[in-house]
Amino acid sequence: MNVLVTGANGNLGKIISKELSARGIYVIGASSRPKSGQKLFDLDLASSNLVLKNIDAIIHCARGNNFEHLLNDLDFITNCEINNVKILYIGSFSSWLLERNRYGEYKRTIEDRAIEAGGTVITCGLLFGGEYQGQIHKIGLILKSLPFRIHFKDAGSQRITPVAALVEEIFSCCLMWPKAGRIILAYPEVLNFNDILSAIG
Numbered sequence: 001m002n003v004l005v006t007g008a009n010g011n012l013g014k015i016i017s018k019e020l021s022a023r024g025i026y027v028i029g030a031s032s033r034p035k036s037g038q039k040l041f042d043l044d045l046a047s048s049n050l051v052l053k054n055i056d057a058i059i060h061c062a063r064g065n066n067f068e069h070l071l072n073d074l075d076f077i078t079n080c081e082i083n084n085v086k087i088l089y090i091g092s093f094s095s096w097l098l099e100r101n102r103y104g105e106y107k108r109t110i111e112d113r114a115i116e117a118g119g120t121v122i123t124c125g126l127l128f129g130g131e132y133q134g135q136i137h138k139i140g141l142i143l144k145s146l147p148f149r150i151h152f153k154d155a156g157s158q159r160i161t162p163v164a165a166l167v168e169e170i171f172s173c174c175l176m177w178p179k180a181g182r183i184i185l186a187y188p189e190v191l192n193f194n195d196i197l198s199a200i201g
Helices: 011-022 067-082 102-116 134-145 163-175 193-199
Strands: 002-006 026-031 040-042 057-060 086-092 120-124 126-128 157-162 181-185 190-192
Touching: 002 011, 011 026, 011 163, 057 067, 067 086, 067 102, 086 102, 086 163, 102 120, 102 181, 120 163, 157 163, 163 181
Parallel strands: 002 026, 002 057, 026 040, 057 086, 086 120, 120 181, 126 157
Antiparallel strands: 157 190
16 A cells, blocks of 8 residues: 655654554655655645555645645645545544634634545544654643743643554554544543643653
8 A cells, every 4th residue: 555644744744654664554755845865745746646646545644724725735635536545634623622713613624625525534632652742742841941830720621642542543544444534533531731741751
């Protein structure tokens, strides 16, 4: 199986690419910021029909946060649909909330389109663990660097997803592709932000 991983230069993309390659899946990386010496496609080139004709599946974990990225992602998904390329979109829990912010609305639009095109969306919480230090680690470092201590009230909780669990789910999808739909991969337990400092040591 030939798998194209978008966002391959990002922290999550690197982990996914490495783990899938180690398990015998041929991985091609795509990035909007290709690094020299790496066999990476520019993300604009990666969405072309020519490239997609040699691809069995896409694992889309490249992040986008503006309207231009939204249009690019929609074109990308349409090209996958035209070329019968399976889509596995790494989603965000912010898109699953009833009261979504602008980012959540953007993500939900893309995720719904991916499902409509026959793809699978894996919805995650805050990622953490292993080589991927994750958002929990980053938040903790920021909190530790402040000259004062922040105390979060009741709203300071977030669902969490270990990166190892995400990698296993992605590998499982590559072995036996599921029907179009959404997989919720966020632990039912919530992590209170007040505990993040102790979580990172």
